[in-house]
Amino acid sequence: MARITLDNLxxxxxxxxSSQDDYALKELNYDWEDGEAYALLGSSGCGKSTLLNIxxxxxxxxxxxxxxxxxxxxxxxxxxRNIAQVFQxxxxxxxxxVHDNLAFPLRNRGRDETYVAERVQEIAKMxxxxxMLRKKARxxxxxxxxxxxxxxxxVRKDVNALLFDEPLTVIDPHMKWELxxxxxxxxxDFGHTMIYVTHxxxxxxxxxxxxxxxxxxxxxxxxxxxxxxxxxxxxxVGYFIGSPGMNVIPAKVEGTKAYxxxxxxxxxxxxxxxxxxxxxxxxxxxxxLSESEGLPVKVRxxxxxxxxxxxxxxxxxxxxxxIAGEDDPVRADMTRVTxxxxxxxxxxxxxxxxxxxxxxx
Amino acid sequence: MQQKTTNHKAWFLVLPVLVLxxxxxxxxxxxxxxxxxxxTFGNNQFFWAGLEWFQEMLSDERMWNALQxxxxxxxxxxxxxxxxxxxxxxxxxxSGFWSSFxxxxxxLPLLIPWNVxxxxxxxxxxxxxxxxxxxxxxxxxxxNYTQDTISAxxxxxxxxxxxxxxxxxxxxxxxxxxxxxxxxxxxxxxQANRWKVFRFIELPKMMGVLMIAILLRFxxxxxxxxxxxxxxxxxxxxxxxxxxIDLVKMALGQFDLGPAAAFSLMYFLVILLIxxxxxxxxxxxxxxxx
Numbered sequence: 001m002a003r004i005t006l007d008n009l010x011x012x013x014x015x016x017x018s019s020q021d022d023y024a025l026k027e028l029n030y031d032w033e034d035g036e037a038y039a040l041l042g043s044s045g046c047g048k049s050t051l052l053n054i055x056x057x058x059x060x061x062x063x064x065x066x067x068x069x070x071x072x073x074x075x076x077x078x079x080x081r082n083i084a085q086v087f088q089x090x091x092x093x094x095x096x097x098v099h100d101n102l103a104f105p106l107r108n109r110g111r112d113e114t115y116v117a118e119r120v121q122e123i124a125k126m127x128x129x130x131x132m133l134r135k136k137a138r139x140x141x142x143x144x145x146x147x148x149x150x151x152x153x154x155v156r157k158d159v160n161a162l163l164f165d166e167p168l169t170v171i172d173p174h175m176k177w178e179l180x181x182x183x184x185x186x187x188x189d190f191g192h193t194m195i196y197v198t199h200x201x202x203x204x205x206x207x208x209x210x211x212x213x214x215x216x217x218x219x220x221x222x223x224x225x226x227x228x229x230x231x232x233x234x235x236x237v238g239y240f241i242g243s244p245g246m247n248v249i250p251a252k253v254e255g256t257k258a259y260x261x262x263x264x265x266x267x268x269x270x271x272x273x274x275x276x277x278x279x280x281x282x283x284x285x286x287x288x289l290s291e292s293e294g295l296p297v298k299v300r301x302x303x304x305x306x307x308x309x310x311x312x313x314x315x316x317x318x319x320x321x322x323i324a325g326e327d328d329p330v331r332a333d334m335t336r337v338t339x340x341x342x343x344x345x346x347x348x349x350x351x352x353x354x355x356x357x358x359x360x361x
Numbered sequence: 362m363q364q365k366t367t368n369h370k371a372w373f374l375v376l377p378v379l380v381l382x383x384x385x386x387x388x389x390x391x392x393x394x395x396x397x398x399x400x401t402f403g404n405n406q407f408f409w410a411g412l413e414w415f416q417e418m419l420s421d422e423r424m425w426n427a428l429q430x431x432x433x434x435x436x437x438x439x440x441x442x443x444x445x446x447x448x449x450x451x452x453x454x455x456s457g458f459w460s461s462f463x464x465x466x467x468x469l470p471l472l473i474p475w476n477v478x479x480x481x482x483x484x485x486x487x488x489x490x491x492x493x494x495x496x497x498x499x500x501x502x503x504x505n506y507t508q509d510t511i512s513a514x515x516x517x518x519x520x521x522x523x524x525x526x527x528x529x530x531x532x533x534x535x536x537x538x539x540x541x542x543x544x545x546x547x548x549x550x551x552q553a554n555r556w557k558v559f560r561f562i563e564l565p566k567m568m569g570v571l572m573i574a575i576l577l578r579f580x581x582x583x584x585x586x587x588x589x590x591x592x593x594x595x596x597x598x599x600x601x602x603x604x605x606i607d608l609v610k611m612a613l614g615q616f617d618l619g620p621a622a623a624f625s626l627m628y629f630l631v632i633l634l635i636x637x638x639x640x641x642x643x644x645x646x647x648x649x650x651x
Binding site for chain 1: 541543544546547549550551552553554557561562565566
């Protein structure tokens with residue numbers, strides 16, 4: 001186990017980067033705490049796999065350092081870093097048995113056979129494959145293969161971190177849930193540092209203690225699932241997390257009030273004058289249809305999602321989504337929408353502005 | 362239950378294929394069967410001979426010797442072309458200009474007509490004017506494929522290796538290219554050495570195409586005719602008289618139609634048998650997971 005420090009780290013696939021846009025991963029400083037489970041969340045091409053490959057040593061960063069427990073490993077090859085990685089597609093050695101697959105990393109490091117056999121048994125028990133050790137890996141299903149690659153990673157006791165690169169992409173939906181639960185349990189029981197790359201918010205939020213949201217090569221927010229939900233630091237976090245995502249509406253902010261096309265909206269706190277592109281963001285969960293107060297909207301569609309209803313409304317060409325409870329009434333005369341003032345966030349140039357007098361509890 | 366519709370007119374759709382196969386394969390083959398059980402003295406007069414020709418051929422040392430030479434030839438070229446082809450594929454650039462360049466250069470021998478290949482090597486190896494033959498002679502090495510058995514064998518084997526190793530390399534390369542990067546990355550994480558990467562990642566992933574390549578190269582080399590015929594004409598003596606060369610000598614040189622037909626059928630059956638055994642073994646190995 002190790003604490004992983006990223007020091008001024010940045011990477012460009014272009015050997016002579018001329019502008020910020022050339023960087024697939026923009027400058028980043030962060031400490032990954034020992035024994036925590038992290039999720040790296042972002043859409044395709046946001047730089048999350050680049051970051052993962054830099055940590056695992058498959059890629060050399062163009063600037064900055066990476067340290068394991070304070071030791072600089074920026075130039076160390078993958079094998080020396082003692083990390084384990086589970087890839088998007090299951091990587092197993094087809095012609096070997098499950099047992100030999102699990103034993104492979106230990107045998108390559110010249111451990112003696114009694115130790116190997118003992119360790120393989122332990123791991124097989126951890127991943128629930130004790131009765132399959134004699135089978136060839138080739139004939140197994142994708143989920144079993146993914147478990148093998150996971151086990152191959154954990155078989156080394158001194159492994160510094162377990163990295164997952166969208167490991168559940170090719171797994172059937174019902175197995176996804178089971179594997180994720182098992183991963184969480186393994187993390188809980190053995191306390192490996194885990195970094196889990198995904199573009200699936202559900203996976204990220206259910207798996208991780210801390211979620212690192214990336215957008216356009218930049219880490220836009222690091223926080224617990226709750227923080228990401230309640231106080232998205234960037235409009236991207238707002239609409240990427242949540243289903244549907246946060247409503248982001250251009251507005252003018254003055255003190256404790258916001259104005260949208262002349263309509264007044266109450267804010268939960270006061271704000272100093274803000275410059276640039278000003279928007280307010282409010283999650284559909286904190287918007288409510290009403291008969292008499294709030295912004296006048298045109299309700300276009302109501303989708304019943306089972307446990308709740310999603311109301312798709314429009315306000316002067318601007319989409320507003322509202323989540324209403326299954327039993328909340330939606331009537332033709334309800335043509336206005338109100339927001340919970342305490343849940344309205346203010347954004348300037350896509351970044352969240354802290355209210356005056358600090359955050360509300 | 363759904364009513365099954367019967368429409369005999371549908372047979373007409375299959376008819377063109379049946380006619381085509383009949384004329385391209387079944388009828389010529391049956392003609393050969395017809396020759397193999399009869400004897401003729403010309404004038405289109407045929408006499409029933411039963412299995413006589415087959416018995417004669419089976420007890421004829423000439424055919425056994427040709428078969429022996431043929432097996433040796435196929436065995437040697439397979440043993441050289443596969444390791445060499447795989448080695449070349451492993452060392453080819455994986456992408457970019459040089460990758461395309463290698464692919465084009467390696468395809469060139471495959472595009473040359475067989476008798477041209479034969480002619481190239483026939484001239485190349487000549488002691489008086491050939492670059493290879495003359496150079497070897499100048500170096501004091503005794504090389505003369507028209508008189509020396511070993512030289513003749515080396516020439517036709519090197520020629521076949523030159524002509525066909527590319528095919529193995531190209532197929533192996535296609536197999537290698539289909540391996541996702543993640544496998545190599547996993548191997549690095551697992552600290553597998555170069556040999557283990559080859560043995561446990563590359564070879565298993567190439568197995569499918571290599572199987573087809575072995576089958577193709579075996580059948581092709583077992584039926585080889587043009588190139589050795591152009592270079593050595595089966596000589597010196599009978600040293601490089603392979604099965605098909607012997608067959609042509611018998612059928613067209615001596616006009617022994619009956620024995621040649623019996624020979625052809627047995628030749629055909631041998632290829633069929635070996636290919637079938639080979640295929641079955643490979644498929645079973647594949648099922649068991651090597």
